[in-house]
Amino acid sequence: MAMSNNITALVNFIALMCSIPIISAGIWLASKPDSECIRWLRWPLVFIGIAFLLVALTGFVGAYWKKEGLLGLYLVLMFMLIVLLLVLLVLAFVATRPSGAYSVPGAAFREYRLAGFSAWLREHVTGDDNWAGIRACLAESRICPRLGGKYISAAEFFAAHLSPIESGCCKPPMVCGYQYAGPTNWNGAANIVADVDCAMWSNDPRQLCYNCESCKAGLLGNLRREWRKANVILIVTVVVLICLYVIACNAYKNAQLEDTVKR
Template sequence: MGVSNNITALFNFVGLLCSVPVIGAGIWLASKQDNECVRLARWPVIILGVLVMLVSLAGFVGAYWNKQGLLAAYLFCMAALIVLLLALLIFAFAVTRPDGSYPVPGRAYREYRLGGFSVWLRHYVADQWPQIRTCLSSSDVCQKFGRNQPYLTAYQFFRTDLTPLQSGCCKPPTVCGYGYVNPTMWNNPSNPMADVDCAIWSNDQSQLCYDCSSCEAGLLGNLRKEWRKANVALIIAAVVLIWVYIIGCSAFKNAQAQDLFRRYKQGFV
């Protein structure tokens, strides 16, 4: 095995390792409770990671055993996968760039408006909201929140940093002026006409604010937050894969040149 093939095999092994954060990001997204209900692009991320692993493995085998055809196929397929990964990153950044959250005076948590999120995300969730709403209400996202947070006073609750889903679905909007009883029970709104969600709120634990626009917005806030975290792993993987691919192309060309030169010399022997 020549020096160029050694280098190609080494960097293909690095590429193989790059598939781990991509697969890990997909699995992490799939493990999130809101993604259980939305299932937004989690399988494409996992599948993309598995394909990167398989193609890198093929490149490693081709370099180690000097299979030029396999190496050429590796370079072609890896180029396509890098393009797909970059397209996924651009799409994810585009649809998660707008932030629909806003601060609430006197509260540690933020609240969410649908109008602040990307049009694509809003339409995607709106089209599937009946199924998503049923999934959320049958989950324990709010019930568990109420059981595990034994706040004794309203002040303790107001000083808690809620997740977007908890803020949007498990309590009424602050502007309605509901009186705090516990995290998922509120009474006597002082301003019931301030927002359409004020009349939708229910102390029925199967209803709460699952039909509210704020719940849809909170779900989008959760998705945005999670995808922003997953993007960090995907960016690192993309940068390393591009670096590995460039070095792999250079090593492949060197190997081709060495093979051509060897054949040229043999022609004169």
């Protein structure tokens, strides 16, 4: 039984270390400016990572001090957390699969159509019930104002690789034909009927294109890009955790058999 417990303790120590990339990915996502405006999306991944850490610590203590009750509890809780993380990964993959992006002639950045994103994201993030608060948060953020210090000339601006949220919220759609006067200052739309967002644009720093469909699409574009990066880390971590869980189950089973033989 000592050997089995040592294996389980080692497995749980590695599992404990695996909680670090989950927590780190959650903190990285929460630190993004767009996440500050979508509070319910900020911390779930961090909480899941902390839960993994606590459960792995429980298993380590149970194995090190030969507490079979704690080991059994660890296996049940770890199974539930792995399933939860798998569900989160599947949902994130499905929800972030469509991109809604399209190229803009003569510009390095891309623009985004709201209809190009998943219905789930549109409903839960940019729906009418949520957008008023998100819009106010974006207007108070430094996302758009900071562009004024980065790009002076039109050439610099059109050569810039703007983030989706900068492209969607801080300028009017290019199809409108507005003339560049600054990153957040555009004049004289030549084709205001080309897009419903054309009439929404305002040079007022508190307005800009925060009411535009393109801004909603840009926000979803940012979320999609960030979650897809985080998913790479999470996929590797969950594969390692599943392997560790299988090893821990076998070690626990062997320990039970050893106890039965001794009796």
